[in-house]
Amino acid sequence: MRPFKLVISGVGGQGTLLASRLLAEAAIRSGLDVIIGETYGMAQRGGPVMGHLQIGGEDRSPQIPPGEADALLGFEEAEAVRRGAVYLKEGGLAIVNTRRLHPVEVISGMAEYPSRDALMALLSEVTDNIVSFDATALAEEAGDPVTTNVVMLGALCASGILPFQEELLLETMRESVPARYLDVNLKAFILGKKAFTNHKRRQTGIQK
Amino acid sequence: MSARVMMMDEPGRVALLMGNEAIARGAIEAGVSVAAGYPGTPSSEIGDALSQVADALGFYFEWSTNEKVALEVAFGASMCNQRSIVSMKHVGLNVALDILNLISLRGVRGGLVLVSADDPSQHSSGQEQDNRWLAKMNCVPVLEPSTPQEAKEYTRYAFELSERRRTPVMVRTVTRLSHMRGKVTLGPISREKRMAEFDWEGFSYRVSGFDRLFRREKELNDKLKLIQEDFEELNLNLLKMGGDERFGFIGAGLSFNYAHDAVRRLGIEKEAAYLKLATSHPIPQRLVSRLIGGVDRLLVVEEVDPFVELHVRALAKEVNPKLEVYGRMSGHLPGEGELSPQILGEALARIFNLENPYRRRSELEERVRGTIFERMLTFCAGCPHRATIYALKSAVIKVRGDPRRVVVNGDIGCYGLAHTPPLNFEDTYFCMGASIGVSQGMRHVGVDCISLIGDGTFLHAGIPGLINSVYNQADIKVVIADNQTIAMTGFQPHAGSGKTATGKPTRRVLIEDIARACGVDQVEVVDPYNLREAEEAFIRMLESKGVSVVIARRICATEAVRMLRPRRPTPYRVDEDVCIGCRLCLNTFGCPALEWDGEKGLASVNETLCMGCGVCSQICPQGAIGRAGAV
Numbered sequence: 001m002r003p004f005k006l007v008i009s010g011v012g013g014q015g016t017l018l019a020s021r022l023l024a025e026a027a028i029r030s031g032l033d034v035i036i037g038e039t040y041g042m043a044q045r046g047g048p049v050m051g052h053l054q055i056g057g058e059d060r061s062p063q064i065p066p067g068e069a070d071a072l073l074g075f076e077e078a079e080a081v082r083r084g085a086v087y088l089k090e091g092g093l094a095i096v097n098t099r100r101l102h103p104v105e106v107i108s109g110m111a112e113y114p115s116r117d118a119l120m121a122l123l124s125e126v127t128d129n130i131v132s133f134d135a136t137a138l139a140e141e142a143g144d145p146v147t148t149n150v151v152m153l154g155a156l157c158a159s160g161i162l163p164f165q166e167e168l169l170l171e172t173m174r175e176s177v178p179a180r181y182l183d184v185n186l187k188a189f190i191l192g193k194k195a196f197t198n199h200k201r202r203q204t205g206i207q208k
Numbered sequence: 209m210s211a212r213v214m215m216m217d218e219p220g221r222v223a224l225l226m227g228n229e230a231i232a233r234g235a236i237e238a239g240v241s242v243a244a245g246y247p248g249t250p251s252s253e254i255g256d257a258l259s260q261v262a263d264a265l266g267f268y269f270e271w272s273t274n275e276k277v278a279l280e281v282a283f284g285a286s287m288c289n290q291r292s293i294v295s296m297k298h299v300g301l302n303v304a305l306d307i308l309n310l311i312s313l314r315g316v317r318g319g320l321v322l323v324s325a326d327d328p329s330q331h332s333s334g335q336e337q338d339n340r341w342l343a344k345m346n347c348v349p350v351l352e353p354s355t356p357q358e359a360k361e362y363t364r365y366a367f368e369l370s371e372r373r374r375t376p377v378m379v380r381t382v383t384r385l386s387h388m389r390g391k392v393t394l395g396p397i398s399r400e401k402r403m404a405e406f407d408w409e410g411f412s413y414r415v416s417g418f419d420r421l422f423r424r425e426k427e428l429n430d431k432l433k434l435i436q437e438d439f440e441e442l443n444l445n446l447l448k449m450g451g452d453e454r455f456g457f458i459g460a461g462l463s464f465n466y467a468h469d470a471v472r473r474l475g476i477e478k479e480a481a482y483l484k485l486a487t488s489h490p491i492p493q494r495l496v497s498r499l500i501g502g503v504d505r506l507l508v509v510e511e512v513d514p515f516v517e518l519h520v521r522a523l524a525k526e527v528n529p530k531l532e533v534y535g536r537m538s539g540h541l542p543g544e545g546e547l548s549p550q551i552l553g554e555a556l557a558r559i560f561n562l563e564n565p566y567r568r569r570s571e572l573e574e575r576v577r578g579t580i581f582e583r584m585l586t587f588c589a590g591c592p593h594r595a596t597i598y599a600l601k602s603a604v605i606k607v608r609g610d611p612r613r614v615v616v617n618g619d620i621g622c623y624g625l626a627h628t629p630p631l632n633f634e635d636t637y638f639c640m641g642a643s644i645g646v647s648q649g650m651r652h653v654g655v656d657c658i659s660l661i662g663d664g665t666f667l668h669a670g671i672p673g674l675i676n677s678v679y680n681q682a683d684i685k686v687v688i689a690d691n692q693t694i695a696m697t698g699f700q701p702h703a704g705s706g707k708t709a710t711g712k713p714t715r716r717v718l719i720e721d722i723a724r725a726c727g728v729d730q731v732e733v734v735d736p737y738n739l740r741e742a743e744e745a746f747i748r749m750l751e752s753k754g755v756s757v758v759i760a761r762r763i764c765a766t767e768a769v770r771m772l773r774p775r776r777p778t779p780y781r782v783d784e785d786v787c788i789g790c791r792l793c794l795n796t797f798g799c800p801a802l803e804w805d806g807e808k809g810l811a812s813v814n815e816t817l818c819m820g821c822g823v824c825s826q827i828c829p830q831g832a833i834g835r836a837g838a839v
Contacts, residue, residue: 011583021389024224028391034224035355036389041249041331045585045625045696046800058472060355060465061549062388066568078580085569085576101800104586108630108798109791111581122576126569145816 001032003057004163005064006156009050009083010075011101012040015149019073020051022153023162025172027055030164037062046103048079052087055163071161073152075135076101081119085126093129095155095196097148099136131155131199138191144181147188154192211260217397225392227385228253230356231323234363235293236265238319239398242285243269244278246668247697248297249332250386251325255295256698259709265397271700271709274640274668275300279307279322286311286320287411288404291367295323298337299639303669305342308376312346313424315374315431317407319367322348322378328512328546331383334620334639336544338513343378343489347428349435350378350489351444352461356390362444362486364395373435375428380488382511384546385462436490444486445495449502453481455559456503458496458520460485460510463547467509470552473565491519497527505559508535511546534559584628589801590765590777590819593623594631595736596689598797598823599760600658601633602739603746614656619643619670621662622696622764623689630798634660641669648673648682663690664702666719671726677755678727685749686757688719689736691764699767723757730756737762739826765819777820779836782811786832793824793833 006023010016020036027034037052052064066086071093074080080096088094098116105111123130135155139148150173157166170189177185213223214233225233232254235243243262245255255271262269268285272278275296282292296304301324311320324343327333343350351366353359359381366377408415439445449456457480459467464484471480483499485492488510500506500520508517517535524531534540540555541547550566557564587594604611611633618624618637626634637643643659650657661670666688677684694700701707703717723731730752734745742760749756769777779801789809794802801817802824804810813824813833825833 021224024389028222028224034389034391036224037384038226038387038389039331040387041585045588045622046583047585048583059469059549061469062384062465063548065549065566079583082576082580085572102803103581103583104629104798104800105581105584107800107802107804108795109804110629113581114579118579122572122579125572 001056001163003059004055004161005069006053006071006073007050007064007069007083007087008053008073008075009048009079011079012045012047012049014049014075015146016049016051016075019149019153020053022169022172022176023053025176026164026168029168029172032056032163035062048082050083071095071156071159073156075148075152077116077119078114081123084123088126091127091129093159093161094123094127094131095152095159096130096132097135097152098132099134099148131159131196133195133199135192135195138195139188142188142191143184147185150185150188151192151195154189155196158193158196210257214257214261215264216394219394219396221394222391223394224389225356225360226253226387226389227356227359227381228325228387229257230359230392231295231363231379231381232257233392233394234360235321235367236261237360237395237397238364238367239291239400240293241267241290241318241402242282242292243267243294244272244281244292245295246272246275246278246300247694247700248300248325249697250327250383251295251297251300251323252697252700253386254323255700255709262710269709271702273703275304276307279304279311282320283307283311283316286316286318288318288406289402290318290404292318293321293323295325297333298324298326298339299333299335301339301342303640305346308348309346311376312348313428314411314421315424316370316376317374317410318402319370320376321363321366321370322376324378324380325386326380326382326512328382336512338515339378339380340488340515341513343380347432348376348378348489349487350380351486352380352488353385353486354462354464354484355385356388357392358486359385360392365444369435369438373431373438375431375435380461382462382546432490436492439487439490439492440494442487442492445492446484447495447499449481449499451502453479454503455479455505456481456483456499457507457509458483458485458499458516460488460516463509463511466547466549466552467507469549470556473549473553474556474560474562476556476560485516488516491516491523493523496520496523500524500531501527504530505532506534507540507555507559508533509541509547509552512544585625586628586798586800587622587625588766589799589817590821591622592691592736592760592762592765592821593626593689594797594799595739595821595823596687596742596760597623597626597631597633599736599739599742600687600746601631603743603750607747607750608656614658615650616658616660617643617647619659619661619665621665621694622691623660623662626660630795640665641673644670644673644677644684644686647684648677648680651682651684657684659684659686661686661688663688663692663704663719664694667703667717671722674723674726674728674755683754683756686755687746688757688759690719690759690761691767692761693764693767695764695767699764699770719759728755728757730754731759732757733759733761735762736760737821737823739823765821769819777818779815779818779820780813780822780825780833781815781836782813783832783834784808784810786830787811788830790829792829793827797824797827799824
């Protein structure tokens with residue numbers, strides 16, 4: 001099969017690494033090869049976090065080469081653009097959480113958070129296949145902002161780009177999420193799926 | 209998720225494991241009996257994984273107070289015929305070196321595996337350090353896996369080799385392997401329980417006599433020759449050679465992957481012979497000679513120093529003097545830092561006069577860097593260290609007039625982020641415990657300074673320095689930022705935490721007791737969440753004569769909130785009628801839970817991030833910040 005390459009980008013504490021692990025577990029269930037490369041350093045302290053997930057294919061390196069990711073899951077607006085511009089292939093799918101996490105440079109007035117237009121303009125140079133929405137708001141709607149990562153997974157599933165069945169991902173979630181948090185997570189997943197389809201519907205609507 | 213996999217005794221089952229977990233699993237499959245370590249990125253998850261299952265599987269695990277003690281604990285068990293493993297980050301081995309040297313000279317009984325997690329490109333370290341040199345210096349064989357599956361298999365083999373040749377064996381991983389996840393086929397878990405019995409013949413002066421045990425250099429050298437023979441035949445070293453290739457490469461450990469991918473991408477697999485080298489010390493010379501004798505050009509790919517390359521160059525002098533060797537020494541690969549498929553693509557393209565198949569959008573990346581902030585590391589929301597350093601800085605300004613009148617010597621841990629904005633209040637940090645030592649040299653020449661060290665680091669390497677300061681009358685000022693855990697590496701407990709690595713309650717070793725026992729007369733313990741109290745203690749410290757210690761104690765906020773789950777702390781809130789938008793809380797304190805509402809021109813609190821510590825409310829001169837519900 002043609003390999004599927006995904007870059008997940010966010011900030012420490014957002015659950016990016018768990019998201020890539022759930023995807024990888026699901027891939028293994030469907031019998032596919034998978035490797036994840038994780039870059040986090042001392043990310044608990046508000047630093048950037050990035051996961052590289054490769055399903056299938058012959059490459060052995062845990063890092064996806066620049067410009068070769070089929071999709072980007074951006075958990076934070078600026079981090080999405082920072083990584084998308086480097087790793088996403090031309091026309092690749094970018095799913096972006098528009099919720100911002102202000103770094104200390106912005107909090108203490110040393111830097112400004114770039115405008116949405118400026119950020120999206122940069123990402124648009126790589127792809128026009130951008131789906132963006134406030135995933136954290138949906139996670140809050142589901143009952144816990146911590147489930148932002150699952151909202152993002154729902155959206156990714158709805159895109160149809162994953163090389164395995166959605167059911168396998170749900171199965172993985174049911175087995176690895178503690179029972180008392182499962183309902184909230186499943187709700188978050190469905191809200192993420194809906195957000196993706198609604199966005200796409202709006203996009204096609206505009207084109208008409 | 210990982211504890212379940214660690215304990216799974218279903219041979220053939222495929223699991224997703226990270227490199228570090230795979231090393232832990234390898235030890236479990238090998239029937240490890242005693243495991244120890246000191247946390248340090250990128251090695252920490254090895255101990256984390258072992259600590260979760262030690263009780264259930266019936267082996268012993270501890271987080272030791274430092275790496276030297278950890279290795280000694282492992283050696284003690286080994287002398288009693290038990291298998292032991294010890295894990296640490298690269299620089300941890302510098303601390304443990306004193307005993308490693310003797311373990312390798314005297315030999316082991318039960319298999320003893322030393323895991324060194326090196327950090328090429330310094331993702332979370334003060335230096336790059338290639339521990340293969342230390343292994344060579346101490347005659348320790350080195351295994352370098354390239355995937356999580358290999359990490360598990362090589363660890364298992366390391367135990368076997370260690371026992372057979374009576375030597376400690378190093379499994380060397382690097383950050384990218386330690387933090388990589390991949391499919392791992394599980395093997396059976398060894399249920400063998402050996403009798404623990406001290407090997408009198410092997411280690412007792414009383415039984416074997418001093419002379420027989422003491423000088424063993426020749427035995428050690430003979431051992432290395434035998435191990436080299438083992439490695440010549442070892443099936444983990446893969447030589448792929450058809451016979452008509454003119455080019456070859458040697459890839460050691462994880463770096464092999466980069467060369468493998470780049471060669472394929474360039475479409476030159478058929479022209480390339482290779483040796484996938486699992487054993488970088490001692491080098492299997494005959495095996496290497498077969499490759500270098502059959503090609504004209506050879507690329508050596510490894511991280512981070514040209515360790516194999518140097519040996520290959522020496523060997524080529526005899527085997528194939530015309531061989532052209534490319535690598536870090538020739539300048540075809542950079543002299544420092546980790547490698548990547550792109551770097552290999554560039555090097556191979558240069559050697560073969562082809563176009564680098566990997567491309568970067570350099571111009572776009574440049575504009576992205578120009579548009580987006582850097583996102584520096586910072587203290588977490590509610591971090592007690594932020595409050596400690598804020599209070600310390602205020603005290604210095606009050607007593608000395610200018611924060612630049614004192615040198616702040618920091619140390620290794622979260623509080624080392626004191627140099628980051630907006631606090632900007634730290635000048636140096638070097639290695640575990642150094643803050644206390646270097647400050648004494650500064651004091652002896654009359655330079656004003658403060659040592660800033662954490663609880664774990666103090667217990668690891670700070671105590672001898674403190675004793676030295678009292679003994680030699682260097683009146684240093686020591687701030688111990690005590691958050692009761694080794695937070696930076698993932699909240700591992702230590703002697704001051706009151707619980708063991710496996711979660712059992714134990715006596716808390718109190719830092720104030722140690723400081724007093726070292727002979728320090730002026731010791732205070734304060735709560736940094738009470739800014740005024742902390743500042744006053746720091747003022748007393750700065751105005752004192754003699755050695756003075758202030759312990760700023762408050763549990764790590766992230767750890768506190770973890771223990772509170774699923775409840776959340778009550779957040780604070782900004783009263784919009786009282787806030788005047790002066791930005792003092794943001795510009796001088798900079799907690800990530802504080803935000804600037806640009807539309808209203810006021811500060812606000814992000815309630816999902818707020819840890820409820822209330823320190824910002826003590827900073828606001830207007831009294832605009834209060835606990836939600838109270839405002």
